[in-house]
Amino acid sequence: MTDEAIDFRLLNDFQRDFPLCPAPFAELAARLGVAEGAVLRLLEALRRQGKIARVGAVFAPKRIGASTLAAMAVPPEKLSALAETVNRFPEVNHNYEREHHYNLWFVVTAGSEGRLQAALGAIEQAAGCPLLRLPLLQEYHIDLGFSLDGNGKKPLTAPVRRQAFVAPRPLDEFERRLVIALQEGLPLFIRPFSVLASRVGCDESEVLERIRRWCADGIIKRFGVIVRHHELGYRANAMLVHDIPDEAVAETGEILAREPGVTLCYQRPRVLPEWRYNLFCMIHGQVRAEVEARIVELRARLHLEDYAHAILFSLTRFKQSGARYA
Template identity: 55%
Template structure:
């Protein structure tokens, strides 16, 4: 089904390029915005000003790193069933936690869904325990067990043209960035590196030499800072470095979490096939939480309209035979919080 993307009027041709072309491959050099300026035939100051405007308009969340799940600290998708008359109060309590980066109301008995990130599993447990204590609502915790496609990038050219990268292209791109799937895979980070990550999570300052400012905050020079980021990308700790856009504000307002209960022996193969589908923006296996939550295969589909998303979901489910298994579709209906994941924070490093 063709997609439609209604961008805000403020997004002119140059702004479109700034949003789309540097979601990946952001220049890792002393003056990255000068390099981008050359590509779009603008000057450095104009590009920096444009990114500041896009951030102020809510179209850009940050410019910086998307870290690989389970390679840094601990994280989990979690949900609770808030009484309808207390939903906003419960959501406010959840969003108050710095460790919560996404908090959505969804159409389900479990009506509040949020992502928790923390420096350690113990700290994550403390956060969830505090939410349960303060709200009186039991929380189901659904940690990631296997990732099939987690990138958090949106190709706006593909969206606007009514197409997405095909299955073969998607699989090829994933194969080039395949990562070990065990929690904490890779080398141990030094305390200095962890301090740098804690600062980097918030994104780069939108100024001429952002890496110099980033490094200075934790005692590194500019060259060291850039080299660490390059190394983390090569190791797979950083999945993507660039512009992180906000999909709601860019017109992708229909957001469905599609879930299935797949036999354990079959879920990995089906998950890899599902992740290659053009409509799928995220795809992963999560631990069940029985008896309340039997589903273990998740994918996200984003679109401009509900019927568009449902049509795409129905088509991929038909093609893969997914609806032979128990399933559900949970549309988001309200966004209470959306920020970058905060795995580490200076005040929380003691928990690691």
């Protein structure tokens, strides 16, 4: 198997179902029919190239902390400078320019609701612009990774369902230290969970047991390779938003979530009169025309043409990193 073929398998096949065992890279190597050293070398190369952000955990929203999507309407001549101001806050993990009157969109994550609100207030004060706060209300597409094989099919093992939020409980000291260690990603060593255990101050078995439990409980949505879409050629990124009647938003969200090519789908609140839209979905493609055609086809086939909508293509990626809960 060529390095290019192994790269594709690592990027596409192991975004989920990553082996949670003492020597996971040896297990990946056995599945791929190559040496463990080759897997580690290729993952490190992919990380240096920016094609993967890390190997590790994606935590479910609102299960161990608090987060929200936020937006600002910034004068174009001030956008770059204000984006730098926003990026200085460690609570900000994604920050994009999008085509809209609200042209700066970012995600803010913190260890608690109180810390989240404090961070939002500080960002708003530092930026000198009103902040549109759009917390997640309901998620219809559970993040199980990003298909790179061109068909965008959802895994059969991941049925779309309404995901009821469970109020987060405070982390104990062991859990807090483990979350901090996981934020940096899995070390690319032969016994990575042993390295994490030494950082946390416990046994390797305790780390593995807690990660498995968090995965089973839905606190970790997936554990595996975290890819970076832009570096993999998916540079046409559109946030499609609709104004759906409240009584129909859940059914519409569940239908949209099943569609190939829809990588995220969720409900957020309207903020009237500034923002009228309550159903969001993300569609990625390699070229803009492909995404635009997909949106036209989706809206026609799913009978969404009577609902107000907006398409917010990404223009500039100012920041993309993992969420910081602690």
